[in-house]
Amino acid sequence: MLEQLEQFRRRLIRSAIGILVGMVIAFAFIDRIVAFVLAPARHMLPPGSSLIFTEPIEAFSLYIDIALLAGGVIAAPYVLYQFWLLIAPALYAHQKKFAIPFVALTTVGAVLGAAFSHYIVFPYMIAFFGTFSSADLSFLPRVEDTFDLYVKMLLGMVAVFQIPTVVFFLAKMGIVTARFLWRNTKYAILIIFIISAVVTPSSDPWNQTIFAAPMIALYLLSIVIAWMVAPAKPALIEPDGE
Numbered sequence: 125m126l127e128q129l130e131q132f133r134r135r136l137i138r139s140a141i142g143i144l145v146g147m148v149i150a151f152a153f154i155d156r157i158v159a160f161v162l163a164p165a166r167h168m169l170p171p172g173s174s175l176i177f178t179e180p181i182e183a184f185s186l187y188i189d190i191a192l193l194a195g196g197v198i199a200a201p202y203v204l205y206q207f208w209l210l211i212a213p214a215l216y217a218h219q220k221k222f223a224i225p226f227v228a229l230t231t232v233g234a235v236l237g238a239a240f241s242h243y244i245v246f247p248y249m250i251a252f253f254g255t256f257s258s259a260d261l262s263f264l265p266r267v268e269d270t271f272d273l274y275v276k277m278l279l280g281m282v283a284v285f286q287i288p289t290v291v292f293f294l295a296k297m298g299i300v301t302a303r304f305l306w307r308n309t310k311y312a313i314l315i316i317f318i319i320s321a322v323v324t325p326s327s328d329p330w331n332q333t334i335f336a337a338p339m340i341a342l343y344l345l346s347i348v349i350a351w352m353v354a355p356a357k358p359a360l361i362e363p364d365g366e
Contacts, residue, residue, distance in 0.1 A: 131213075135206040142202040146195030154187055157194050164247040165270050170254045173263045175270060186267050193275065197238070201231050222293065229289040237285030241278045245334055249277065252331055280323060284339050291346035295353050302351035305343070312343050 150157055165175060177183045196203075204227045212223070250270075257263035294300045305312075320335040 131210060135210045139199070139203045139206045142199035142206070143192070143195045146198030147191045148195075149198055150191045150194035154191055158187060158190050161190055161193075161242075161271070161274065162267070164242060165250045165265070165274070168247045168251040168254060169265075170257045170263055173254065173257060173265075175267045176264050177267050182266070182268050186271055189271060189275075193278075197234075200234055201227055204230050222296070226289075226293070229292060230286060233285040233287075233289050234282045237282035238278055240285070240338060241274075241281035245281060246274055246277045248334055249273065249331065280335075281338070285342065287339070287342045288346050288349050292349050292353055295350035298354075300350060301354060302347050305347045305350055309343070309347075313340055316340055316343070 162175060169175075177186070205223070208223050208226050250265075253265075254263050291300060291305070295302070316336050316339045317332065320332045320339070324332045324335050
């Protein structure tokens with residue numbers, strides 16, 4: 125037990141160091157990164173609107189938070205590898221060969237999820253909220269609140285885009301099959317729309333569909349993945365005819 129705790133502490137410290145190194149790298153380009161993160165919000169604001177901050181430390185905190193986020197993105201492959209090293213001792217020998225696919229698939233899923241959130245989900249959310257601007261109401265979102273929404277959308281989409289990776293390993297271990305996933309597609313779609321309705325900040329069906337569409341597409345992709353990587357069934361041994 126103590127040895128497992130020591131392993132966990134070691135991997136945690138190394139992951140933190142990796143993120144810290146990523147932050148240092150991010151600070152070298154912090155102005156460009158901040159502009160990149162805020163660009164979707166700026167471009168979707170109604171005419172005459174702008175991002176504001178109302179506390180002296182708010183803008184400084186934004187830079188620190190964005191550097192931390194960027195550092196996590198830069199260090200993601202290393203952190204995932206540390207996580208794999210943590211769980212590897214509990215795996216069978218033939219399962220340990222999945223280290224490279226695990227890091228690669230989770231990294232690709234994270235990048236695709238982050239890109240989908242940055243270029244599609246988050247801008248449309250800002251545009252929707254901006255529609256309530258009028259002669260009596262001026263839409264001037266705070267940078268802190270805007271960034272909080274950005275991070276929530278980003279993390280949500282990163283988690284959603286890990287569905288194929290999770291199914292890949294579950295199918296490899298024989299826990300789920302393509303047939304099981306296909307038979308339960310209608311229930312999966314129902315659950316997806318319920319989740320979308322809960323996590324979407326608005327009740328607008330269009331925004332809920334934006335959330336639900338990638339989850340449905342990834343679920344269908346996962347069925348194909350489960351079919352492709354399903355372990356081969358052992359051949360039946362026919363009895364001798366003697």
